[in-house]
Amino acid sequence: MSKSDLSAAEAIRARRSIKTFKSDPVPEPVLQELLSLMQDAPSSWNFQPTRVVMIRSQEQKEALAAAAWGQKQILEAPVTFVFAVSIRGWEKNMDEILKTGVASGAWPQKFADWIRENAPGFQKGLGDREREYAIKDAMIMATTLAIAAESKGLSNCYINGWDEAKVKQIIGAEGDKNIGIALVLPIGTPAARPKHPGRLPASKTIFTDRLPSPVI
Numbered sequence: 182m183s184k185s186d187l188s189a190a191e192a193i194r195a196r197r198s199i200k201t202f203k204s205d206p207v208p209e210p211v212l213q214e215l216l217s218l219m220q221d222a223p224s225s226w227n228f229q230p231t232r233v234v235m236i237r238s239q240e241q242k243e244a245l246a247a248a249a250w251g252q253k254q255i256l257e258a259p260v261t262f263v264f265a266v267s268i269r270g271w272e273k274n275m276d277e278i279l280k281t282g283v284a285s286g287a288w289p290q291k292f293a294d295w296i297r298e299n300a301p302g303f304q305k306g307l308g309d310r311e312r313e314y315a316i317k318d319a320m321i322m323a324t325t326l327a328i329a330a331e332s333k334g335l336s337n338c339y340i341n342g343w344d345e346a347k348v349k350q351i352i353g354a355e356g357d358k359n360i361g362i363a364l365v366l367p368i369g370t371p372a373a374r375p376k377h378p379g380r381l382p383a384s385k386t387i388f389t390d391r392l393p394s395p396v397i
């Protein structure tokens with residue numbers, strides 16, 4: 182962390198969805214720190230289903246922008262992150278994850294054994310929602326990156342507007358049912374900062390103990 186970094190609260194307040202970026206590259210040490218911060222994001226069971234692809238070449242930027250209805254942030258930003266998920270990746274990675282948890286001293290062997298016994302049933306019980314659960318983890322990782330980047334003066338834009346099949350093809354996962362796409366996130370120096378578009382009053386979105394009835 183350098184002295185000029187914004188605090189988490191400052192970064193959250195500063196963040197806006199940037200629609201136009203300068204072409205300035207992200208300095209390599211900053212990029213590496215962002216990757217490390219992003220990788221520290223939590224995930225359900227610590228199963229870490231998110232697979233992140235950094236889009237940096239002109240050819241890939243053009244392909245991704247085309248898959249995202251021509252959104253020019255992707256063309257302009259020096260790097261765009263595609264947050265994909267490996268929905269069943271945990272089946273292959275669980276052993277390594279449990280071993281690491283025990284070796285680090287964070288998890289007693291008993292806890293690791295409990296996960297091994299219970300997590301597979303939990304995951305299978307999710308049925309179609311297994312993808313949704315993986316997407317939650319990816320969104321947490323993406324948000325971690327977005328705030329970390331903002332803290333370093335690098336802005337971004339969450340992007341949902343893309344064709345999933347095309348994005349999968351671009352990152353090399355064409356037709357793979359195990360892979361889902363959560364989000365596209367260009368990062369860079371903003372060429373213009375939009376104003377805050379405002380939020381609904383908290384009285385409409387934040388409650389204590391129960392939702393009101395009816396919910397609007």
Ligand SMILES: Cc1cc2nc3c(=O)[nH]c(=O)nc-3n(C[C@H](O)[C@H](O)[C@H](O)COP(=O)(O)O)c2cc1C
Nearest residue numbers: 196197198252338339340341342343375376377378
């Ligand atoms: C999940 C998600 C998907 C979004 N998708 C797009 C998008 O495809 N293109 C875009 O220009 N903005 C997109 N936005 C930005 C929103 O329009 C923006 O966050 C909202 O208007 C509030 O503005 P602010 O982010 O500056 O506070 C998305 C935001 C989120 C959280």
